[in-house]
Amino acid sequence: MTQSVLEVGKSELAPEGISRVDSPEGFIAVYELDGAYYATQDGCTHARASLSEGEILEGELIECPVHGGTFHIPSGRAVGFPCKTPLRTYEVVDTGRTLLIHLERQAAATASDGETNTNGA
Numbered sequence: 001m002t003q004s005v006l007e008v009g010k011s012e013l014a015p016e017g018i019s020r021v022d023s024p025e026g027f028i029a030v031y032e033l034d035g036a037y038y039a040t041q042d043g044c045t046h047a048r049a050s051l052s053e054g055e056i057l058e059g060e061l062i063e064c065p066v067h068g069g070t071f072h073i074p075s076g077r078a079v080g081f082p083c084k085t086p087l088r089t090y091e092v093v094d095t096g097r098t099l100l101i102h103l104e105r106q107a108a109a110t111a112s113d114g115e116t117n118t119n120g121a
């Protein structure tokens with residue numbers, strides 16, 4: 001049976017940063033941005049890189065550590081060259097001490113993403 005919800009203790013996560021979490025779907029990057037939590041696939045869609053080793057930039061962006069491409073974390077949208085393919089996002093429910101990461105549901109921001117460019121660079 002496939003596990004559809006991954007429970008992660010907040011105490012296991014890096015505060016105000018990015019953590020890499022193993023799941024049946026592969027590695028997931030979990031981000032904390034001003035107390036809100038988001039999850040995306042950990043692998044960059046451009047080539048082989050772990051986004052959890054990247055840097056969070058202003059505008060809720062994650063910068064890939066290999067070629068410097070950027071993605072909008074809440075929506076997974078690719079916003080900076082050379083990235084073009086969006087990231088898979090996962091719905092995250094904050095229960096207080098733990099996060100429930102729904103492996104079969106995308107984050108709400110994904111559906112209403114549109115073409116808005118939040119890259120202030």
Ligand code: FES
Nearest residue numbers: 044046064067069
């Ligand atoms: S591997 Fe991420 S931008 Fe190239």
